[in-house]
Amino acid sequence: xxxxxxxxxxxxxxxxxxxxxxxxxxxxxxxxxxxxxxxxxxxxxxxxxxxxxxxxxxxxxxxxxxxxxxxxxxxxxxxxxxxxxxxxxxxxxxxxxxxxxxxxxxxxxxxxxx
Amino acid sequence: xxxxxxxxxxxxxxxxxxxxxxxxxxxxxxxxxxxxxxxxxxxxxxxxxxxxxxxxxxxxxxxxxxxxxxxxxxxxxxxxxxxxxxxxxxxxxxxxxxxxxxxxxxxxxxxxxxxxxxxxxxxxxxxxxxxxxxxxxxxxxxxxxxxxxxxxxxxxxxxxxxxxxxxxxxxxxxxxxxxxxxxxxxxxxxxxxxxxxxxxxxxxxxxxxxxxxxxxxxxxxxxxxxxxxxxxxxxxxxxxxxxxxxxxxxxxxxxxxxxxxxxxxxxxxxxxxxxxxxxxxxxxxxxxxxxxxxxxxxxxxxxxxxxxxxxxxxxxxxxxxxxxxxxxxxxxxxxxxxxxxxxxxxxxxxxxxxxxxxxxxxxxxxxxxxxxxxxxxxxxxxxxxxxxxxxxxxxxxxxxxxxxxxxxxxxxxxxxxxxxxxxxxxxxxxxxxxxxxxxxxxxxxxxxxxxxxxxxxxxxxx
Amino acid sequence: xxxxxxxxxxxxxxxxxxxxxxxxxxxxxxxxxxxxxxxxxxxxxxxxxxxxxxxxxxxxxxxxxxxxxxxxxxxxxxxxxxxxxxxxxxxxxxxxxxxxxxxxxxxxxxxxxxxxxxxxxxxxxxxxxxxxxxxxxxxxxxxxxxxxxxxxxxxxxxxxxxxxxxxxxxxxxxxxxxxxxxxxxxxxxxxxxxxxxxxxxxxxxxxxxxxxxxxxxxxxxxxxxxxxxxxxxxxxxxxxxxxxxxxxxxxxxxxxxxxxxxxxxxxxxxxxxxxxxxxxxxxxxxxxxxxxxxxxxxxxxxxxxxxxxxxxxxxxxxxxxxxxxxxxxxxxxxxxxxxxxxxxxxxxxxxxxxxxxxxxxxxxx
Numbered sequence: 001x002x003x004x005x006x007x008x009x010x011x012x013x014x015x016x017x018x019x020x021x022x023x024x025x026x027x028x029x030x031x032x033x034x035x036x037x038x039x040x041x042x043x044x045x046x047x048x049x050x051x052x053x054x055x056x057x058x059x060x061x062x063x064x065x066x067x068x069x070x071x072x073x074x075x076x077x078x079x080x081x082x083x084x085x086x087x088x089x090x091x092x093x094x095x096x097x098x099x100x101x102x103x104x105x106x107x108x109x110x111x112x113x114x
Numbered sequence: 115x116x117x118x119x120x121x122x123x124x125x126x127x128x129x130x131x132x133x134x135x136x137x138x139x140x141x142x143x144x145x146x147x148x149x150x151x152x153x154x155x156x157x158x159x160x161x162x163x164x165x166x167x168x169x170x171x172x173x174x175x176x177x178x179x180x181x182x183x184x185x186x187x188x189x190x191x192x193x194x195x196x197x198x199x200x201x202x203x204x205x206x207x208x209x210x211x212x213x214x215x216x217x218x219x220x221x222x223x224x225x226x227x228x229x230x231x232x233x234x235x236x237x238x239x240x241x242x243x244x245x246x247x248x249x250x251x252x253x254x255x256x257x258x259x260x261x262x263x264x265x266x267x268x269x270x271x272x273x274x275x276x277x278x279x280x281x282x283x284x285x286x287x288x289x290x291x292x293x294x295x296x297x298x299x300x301x302x303x304x305x306x307x308x309x310x311x312x313x314x315x316x317x318x319x320x321x322x323x324x325x326x327x328x329x330x331x332x333x334x335x336x337x338x339x340x341x342x343x344x345x346x347x348x349x350x351x352x353x354x355x356x357x358x359x360x361x362x363x364x365x366x367x368x369x370x371x372x373x374x375x376x377x378x379x380x381x382x383x384x385x386x387x388x389x390x391x392x393x394x395x396x397x398x399x400x401x402x403x404x405x406x407x408x409x410x411x412x413x414x415x416x417x418x419x420x421x422x423x424x425x426x427x428x429x430x431x432x433x434x435x436x437x438x439x440x441x442x443x444x445x446x447x448x449x450x451x452x453x454x455x456x457x458x459x460x461x462x463x464x465x466x467x468x469x470x471x472x473x474x475x476x477x478x479x480x481x482x483x484x485x486x487x488x489x490x491x492x493x494x495x496x497x498x499x500x501x502x503x504x505x506x507x508x509x510x511x512x513x514x515x516x517x518x519x520x521x522x523x524x525x526x527x528x529x530x531x532x533x534x535x536x537x538x539x540x541x542x543x544x545x546x547x548x549x550x551x552x553x554x555x556x557x558x559x560x561x562x563x564x565x566x567x568x569x570x571x572x573x574x575x576x
Numbered sequence: 577x578x579x580x581x582x583x584x585x586x587x588x589x590x591x592x593x594x595x596x597x598x599x600x601x602x603x604x605x606x607x608x609x610x611x612x613x614x615x616x617x618x619x620x621x622x623x624x625x626x627x628x629x630x631x632x633x634x635x636x637x638x639x640x641x642x643x644x645x646x647x648x649x650x651x652x653x654x655x656x657x658x659x660x661x662x663x664x665x666x667x668x669x670x671x672x673x674x675x676x677x678x679x680x681x682x683x684x685x686x687x688x689x690x691x692x693x694x695x696x697x698x699x700x701x702x703x704x705x706x707x708x709x710x711x712x713x714x715x716x717x718x719x720x721x722x723x724x725x726x727x728x729x730x731x732x733x734x735x736x737x738x739x740x741x742x743x744x745x746x747x748x749x750x751x752x753x754x755x756x757x758x759x760x761x762x763x764x765x766x767x768x769x770x771x772x773x774x775x776x777x778x779x780x781x782x783x784x785x786x787x788x789x790x791x792x793x794x795x796x797x798x799x800x801x802x803x804x805x806x807x808x809x810x811x812x813x814x815x816x817x818x819x820x821x822x823x824x825x826x827x828x829x830x831x832x833x834x835x836x837x838x839x840x841x842x843x844x845x846x847x848x849x850x851x852x853x854x855x856x857x858x859x860x861x862x863x864x865x866x867x868x869x870x871x872x873x874x875x876x877x878x879x880x881x882x883x884x885x886x887x888x889x890x891x892x893x894x895x896x897x898x899x900x901x902x903x904x905x906x907x908x909x910x911x912x913x914x915x916x917x918x919x920x921x922x923x924x925x926x927x928x929x930x931x932x933x934x935x936x937x938x939x940x941x
Binding site for chain 1: 152153154159166170234235244245246247248249250252253254256257258260261262263264265266267288289351352370371381497498499500529530531534535565566
């Protein structure tokens with residue numbers, strides 16, 4: 001299945017040869033991905049061809065992980081409905097729903113009739 | 115209202131070599147100890163994922179990495195408490211540590227504290243460094259250690275410093291192709307390092323390890339550009355190529371993945387947040403917290419051990435952890451002076467052996483001025499708030515004296531990374547413009563939360 | 577405060593030099609919450625209530641003028657603000673206070689709202705909120721951008737700003753020959769007139785020129801969140817969403833001397849209140865907490881005074897440096913340079929009022 005976005009299909013990273021281990025399913029921008037169990041969300045996405053993780057709040061510029069250790073805050077994505085999560089510090093779980101972070105976090109405001 | 119915050123003799127922040135060693139040593143003296151770390155498993159960054167690593171991975175990563183396994187084992191059996199997945203968001207001078215764990219804010223207090231946050235990669239502010247596809251070499255190493263991930267296409271390594279060459283060696287061992295190794299080490303650097311060669315020779319084990327590494331890289335026929343300068347990464351929405359100057363000519367290598375590295379620097383967020391004094395070290399080009407010989411800040415009972423106190427490497431970091439624990443144990447229940455001195459001397463001798471080579475390495479791999487203080491106005495300095503070098507220079511022009519005032523002018527340093535990736539650059543740019551030393555310019559005032567925490571998590575704390 | 581007065585003085589044609597402490601100053605503007613606030617100002621002090629109303633009217637023109645002159649937009653929004661209350665008792669007390677203030681001249685309008693009425697206007701309000709008060713003239717701006725704009729404006733009008741000047745001593749030069757200011761590093765400046773707007777340092781400097789300006793530090797801790805998509809259209813007394821999308825939350829009121837640090841207790845308290853006010857903020861990340869020292873007079877109202885002993889020397893102090901900026905620029909500045917006469921009733925703001933043994937003071941707001 002092709003992605004809806006203009007992403008190149010070339011992953012920057014891949015699992016090393018003969019990497020055993022279970023695989024699990026996660027979802028990124030509504031696309032199903034099969035990724036190794038036990039890795040960080042950032043690793044999983046990088047190994048699945050995701051090149052841009054977010055658009056910055058200030059200018060909408062494309063960004064992706066830089067440090068992989070939790071200090072740069074570039075790897076922010078929405079995970080299971082919670083925005084701005086550091087994907088390099090979060091482990092993948094079966095069925096996880098991940099979305100590209102588009103600018104600032106949004107909030108679900110209750111309607112005035114509440 | 116805190117009802118009964120648990121108290122330990124020693125609370126350690128950081129489960130890398132310094133933190134683990136401090137806990138192990140403290141336990142030898144019968145002290146209660148807890149180690150907090152943001153990662154779920156121990157090892158810090160240098161020994162990242164050591165406990166789950168396969169024999170193959172240890173082979174690729176080398177003996178220095180594999181050595182972490184014993185440390186992890188010793189820690190597991192020493193009786194200290196380990197809290198993984200704990201993001202420390204505040205440390206008070208009364209040694210209460212507030213941290214976030216599984217969606218809740220908790221507290222723990224120590225009669226003493228060891229801060230062992232380690233190091234992070236020095237920022238590398240060059241044109242295009244914020245493009246997707248540009249990462250730190252250390253980041254790529256973490257990807258391999260924690261996920262077994264390797265680059266899909268021949269990869270470009272650019273910059274300088276031991277970690278860059280180590281990664282090259284590890285990749286070659288793993289069968290990864292390296293398209294180009296573009297490094298900045300040239301004649302100037304050898305000249306600068308020459309006076310320190312004696313120290314390097316005394317640290318001959320490290321030196322020969324380094325030369326073997328370089329030999330291996332050469333023997334694989336990796337395309338190498340030495341003495342390169344003026345890096346610029348090109349591409350519109352992601353990295354497409356890296357341009358650089360080499361032998362007087364402007365050259366370009368096409369690549370979607372650029373791994374940058376120009377050394378590591380102490381992670382000083384915690385020490386700054388405690389308002390410890392720091393001095394600017396012109397040799398390591400970073401801030402060093404001021405402590406006594408055991409790593410203690412003033413008379414606080416708060417110690418700093420490992421790379422976050424100044425880059426010394428994994429082995430010396432472990433020694434510093436033990437030294438801090440020794441001093442702490444002595445303060446809490448005095449040890450016989452003879453025994454103390456003996457133990458202290460043994461550790462100090464070890465440290466000395468491990469740091470022999472450092473002045474040589476610091477001189478040889480000194481990061482280029484232009485790669486620390488961007489000359490082009492368009493280079494992004496504050497990645498979070500998108501403030502460029504030219505804007506910072508303008509602030510100085512209109513009277514900005516230091517980094518805290520830049521925050522007022524343009525939100526520089528006010529984003530989620532809290533100055534980690536821009537702080538050094540901002541200080542150096544201002545120092546360069548004002549023609550004073552970085553010491554005179556100072557650093558950002560670091561405030562809690564040290565790591566982001568939600569209002570709900572704060573509101574629900576006991 | 578000093579910058580606004582200096583700007584007003586420069587605008588009225590005087591040669592102005594602004595002496596500023598530098599990167600590590602206490603800088604009260606860092607502690608200002610950013611509200612341009614009218615409601616509840618001047619309870620028991622009608623002249624101050626009038627002063628606050630005039631200041632609010634001056635803000636729009638000041639903001640436009642600064643933007644045109646310097647290009648800096650201070651993000652002024654003046655389309656009303658809310659005070660939030662958590663109990664019927666609190667809300668009733670609020671209503672009584674606001675009615676009393678407004679009874680003087682009707683120029684401080686307000687509207688009381690119960691929970692449902694408030695929720696209609698601020699859908700994000702949570703169930704624990706009992707009600708609130710609304711003033712259509714309230715608003716907010718960016719205090720640091722204001723400072724930046726005023727500095728740029730002063731320079732654009734030919735004024736001088738000397739940075740890193742830690743003034744330790746001020747004195748008159750002979751009889752009516754002007755004044756000298758001397759910094760701790762030995763630099764000095766001479767002027768025909770002098771204005772002490774040095775915040776906390778005013779306690780020490782004012783007596784040197786025959787003025788009484790008792791001020792004490794009051795710490796306010798403030799939280800700021802990550803950037804969020806717009807959800808809060810009006811500021812409230814303890815929560816506002818800035819132009820960048822961050823939400824600023826506050827604030828503690830503490831008497832801790834010169835300690836501008838933060839405490840876990842206050843951070844948790846402010847977070848609890850924020851989540852009680854707007855439950856959707858529960859999932860929002862705190863990016864920074866800070867403390868800053870605000871400058872409080874014993875009754876919480878400003879001090880503006882010309883020295884009787886040394887005419888030409890003035891002192892000015894207020895903790896509402898943002899709300900009152902327009903009046904500082906358009907009324908205080910020109911008064912000091914002699915271009916306009918003293919604002920009517922300015923003597924009510926004299927520092928000597930604190931020397932009256934029969935008066936009691938409280939700076940509760």
